[in-house]
Amino acid sequence: MADTSTAKLKLSLNETAKLLMPYGYDRFKEQLSSVWLIITYLILFQLIVLRIPLVDSLMIGMGIGVVIIGLMFFMEGLILGLMPFGETIGTLLPQKAGLTIILIFAFVVGMGATFAEPAIATLQLAGKSIDPNQTPLLYDLLNQYSWQLVVSVGVGVGIAVIFGVLRFLYDWSLKILIYPLVIILAILTVFAHFNDILHPIIGLAWDSGAVTTGPVTVPLVLALGIGVCRIVGTANSGSAGFGIVTLASLFPIIAVLSLGYFHYFTGNYEIKSLPTEHSVASSTTISQKKNLHGISKTEYEDFIKTGKVPEDANLIYEGNKEFSDGKIIITNPKLLITKKEAGGILGEHVRFWNPELSIVENALSALIGAIRAILPLVLFFWLVLKFVLKEKISHADEIVLGIGFALFGMMLFMLGINLALDPLGSQVGTNVAASFSSIEPYGFKTAVGPLFGEGFGGELVAILFAFVLGYSATLAEPALNALGSTVEKITVGAFKKGLLMQTVAFGVGIGIALGIAKMIYNIPLTYLLIPPYILLIFITFISKEDFVNFAWDSAGVTTGPITVPLVLAMGLGIGGAVGILEGFGVLAMASVSPILSVLIVGLLVGNQKSKTIEAPSAHLEKSVSA
Amino acid sequence: MTAPQFQNRNNYSLITAFVYKEHSNIVVKKAMEAGASIGSLTQARGTIKRTKIGFFPRPNISPSRDILQFIVNNESVEKVFKTIVSTAQLEYSGAGAAFIADIDNLWFIGDAIVEKQTNSNFSKDINTELTSELELISCISQRGKADDIVEAAISQGSSGPVVTYGYGRGVRDKLGLLRIAINPEKEIVFVVVTKYELDSIFEAMITAGKLDRPAMGFIYHIPIKQGLINITSFESGQYWAATREQMIKAIDELKGNQLWRQASTSTNAFHIRNRSFLENLVNIRAIVRRGLGDQYILSVMEAGASGATVSFGNLIGGEKVTSILGKNIADEREIIDIIIPENKVSSVVESLKKVTIEVESKNAFFYSLPVPKAFTYLGS
Structure with a gap:
C-alpha cells in the first residue's frame, strides 16, 4: 500500500499527450458513431424530402459538436465514476446492512432519482394545448395537481426499487412480478378507457412510466443491482442485477392512474367554463385543422x-x-x-441563429440541471457509505474524476440538446406534417404542403419518418448505451451490445411509428397498448429468465433525453396538423415495442441454442434428487 | 500471536470444467462431495460458428458457460473427475469439457485447503474414453478482439473455445490518475487441443490476434494430463446425422490415435513464420479476496513480474458466510495470473506470501503450472 507513490512513473508532457490523444480520440469516435445517424437523417429529411431550408443552421452545427463532446465526457464519467460507485455500494449493502436499512435506502434512491431528473416538464409540454373543458381531470393533474403527479411518480419509483432489491435478496423471478403488475395495469386502463373523464389520463399515465428513468438513474440503479447480485445472486438465477428499471417503469403508471382514480372518485376536478368559441373549435377535431392556404x-x-x-x-x-x-x-x-402557394419560402430570409437563445443562460441552466441530476444522489450514496456502511472506497481518485466528468459531460450534453437537437427536432418534427397536410413551416410565415397528397401517401411518409427517427435517436441514447455495455459485461459477451441496441432501436422505431399512426388516425391508446401487453405476457412466459430481464429493462431506458424532445416535437407538430390536442401516448408506444422486439430476438437466438444442447436439464434434476 | 504458517504441497491436481451455466450449481455440489478441496467459478461464453443458409449469413452464437476450477488431491482426482463428467453429462456431444492438469506446487496459508476424504460413494463409470496428450491454450487479448481469435481456432479445427473477461495490470497502475487512458479490459480465450494440432492452432491464433505486434496480447499453453472435450463449435446450415465433433471423434476411434489430425491441418497452406517463442515459463495463479488484488500485484511486480492478468470469480468451498437474510454470501475472488521465467518463481512466491501475511488473509492460496511455450511481441 505504502509504496504506490514511490513506484509511480513520471511521464513527460509529450508522453502524456501521446497517452491522452488516442484515449480522447477513441471516445470521440465512439460518440460520433452513435449520434451521426440521427443528425444527418434529420437534416437530410428536411432538405431533401421536405425541401425546406434549415433554420438556425449555425447554432445547430455548433450544438452538435457540443452534444458529442458532452456525451463523450458523460459516458466516460458513468463508466469511471458513477457505475463503479453504485456497484460498490450494492456489494456492501447486503454484507453490512440490515433488511430495513436496505429497503429504506432503496426507497430513497427511487424517490431521489425522480426528483433529480424530473419528467414533469416533459409531460406538461406534451399536454400544453389541451382543453380544460374537454379533459378537466388531465388538465388539473398537469397544472393544479402537478406536484401530486411528481410525488406519485416518485413514490411509484421508490416502491419499484424496493421490490427490485427484494427480488434480488430473495431470488424471485422477474416474471412473477410482471404478471400481476401488467394485469393490474390492464384492468385500470380498460376501466378508464370506458370513462369519459378518466380516458384522457391513460396517455399521461403510460407516458410517465416511460419518461421516469433518465440517463443518470438507469446506469446508477443498474450498477446498484449488479453489485447486490454479485454478492447474493445464485449461479442460475439469471437475473444478475436487472429488473429494477422495468419495475420503475411499471409502478409509476399504476401510481399515476391511481392518482387519477382518486381525484375522480373524490370529484376533485372542475369543468371550467371558457369562451364558447374555444370549446366549439375543439369539439370537432376537423375544425381545428387550419387551412393555411x-x-x-x-x-x-x-x-x-x-x-x-x-x-x-x-x-x-x-x-x-x-x-x-x-x-x-x-x-x-x-x-x-x-x-x-409554397415556393414563396425561397424568397424568405433564413436565419442562422435564434436571437432569443442566449448561450450563457442556457449553459447556466444546463449546469444547474446537471448538478441537480447527479450531486444529490452521489452525496446520498457517499453519506450511506461513510456513516451506515462505514467503508472506504477503493480507487477513490478515479471515482471522483468520473463524477466530475459526468457533471461536465451532462452540462455540455444538455446545452447541446438546447442548441442543436431541440431546434432541429422541432423544425423537422413540425415540418414533417407538411407531407400530408398544409402547414406553416417552423421559422417561416408561408404555407407548405401537402407535399405527398392529403391521403394515405402523405401520411405514410410521416409514419416512415417516425420509424427512422425512433430508430436512429435510440441508437444515440446514453442510457441504452450504458445498458448495452452492462448486458455485454454481465453475460461475458454472450449477448452483444450491438445486437441489443439494434433490436431495441428497431422496436422503438416501430413503436413511434405506431404512435404517430395513432395520432393521425385518432386510434384510442388502449387499443394499441393492451394487445401488445397481452402478447408480452405470453412471450414472457415462454422466454428464458435472462432475456426477460434484458428485454423489459430495455423498455425503460429507451425514452431518454434525445428521443423525448424529438418525439414530442413531432407529436405536437402532427397533432396540430390533424387537430389532436395532446401529444401523449407516443412515448408509451415506444416503451412497449422494444420489449417485444428483444424478447422475439431472444427466442430466435434461444431456440437455436437449445438445438445444440442435447443434455436436458430436467433429466439432470431427476438424477440429482434420486 | 503467532503468524499462520504457509504450507506447500505438490500432490495436487487442477481439474477445469467448462459447463453450461444451468449445470454449474449441481456440478459444484457433487464435485465437492466427491472430494474436491477448493475451487473457483468464473463466468464465460462459448462460441458456436454457424455457416450460412443459402445466401443468408448467420451470426455466431455465444452461449453462456461457467468455468469451474477445482484443486483436488491426487488420490481423489479420478473420482472427482468422473463425478463432474457424469453430473454435467459431458459424454453427450456439445455438453462441455473437463480436464486435469498437474499442479507443480501449491501454497496455502492456515487451513485454506483441507485434505478431504471422499464421503460420497458415487462410482458411476464413464463410458467414453478419455483423451490424453492434450494442451490448454490460453490467449490474453484486448477486449473485443477475442472473436477473431476464436474464429481462427475453430477454422483450424479446434473444439469450441471458451472466452472470459479479464483485466490487465502492470505499467498501467504506476501511472497515477493517468491510468484511465489505458483500457485494462482484456478477453481471455481458452481452448483445449491435442498435441498434434497445437502448433497450427497456436499459429492461427497468433496471426488472427496480431499478437506479433506490440501491446496486442499474450498466448501460452499448459500441458493437460487427461480430459474429455465435448464442446460443439460448429453448426452447419444443413442437418447432418452427426456433428463435426462426433465425426472427428469417430475417426479418432477408428485410427486409435489423433496423429491423423496433425496431417490434416498442416495441409492448409499456412505460412508458419520463424517465430521466437518464450520457453520454460511458469504460470503462477493466486486466488485472493476481491479488493486485495492491487496490493498483491504491486508486490509481485516489485519481485520481478512484468505484469498480471486478473479475472473475477467466486470461491467454491471454503468458509460459508451468510447474510442477515440467512442466505449464503458469495466469496468473491480475484484470480491473478502471472507468467514468469523459472528463476523468478521463488521471489514472486515469497512476495505473495508476504502480502498474504500483511493483509491477514485467511484463505488465500496460489499454485504454479508449467508453461512450455508462450508468445508475445518482444520488441524488434
Missing part, C-alpha cells in the same frame, strides 16, 4: 376596412379580357384573392 377572417376584415390586400396573396383576375389602346380591359370582372 386561406385568408383569415381578420385579414378579410382588414381588407374591408383598409382595402389592403394581404402581403402574401395572389391576385387572379377572371372575366373577358381585351387588349386595346395600350390598356387591359376586363368586362364582367371577377377578382380572386388567394394566399400564395
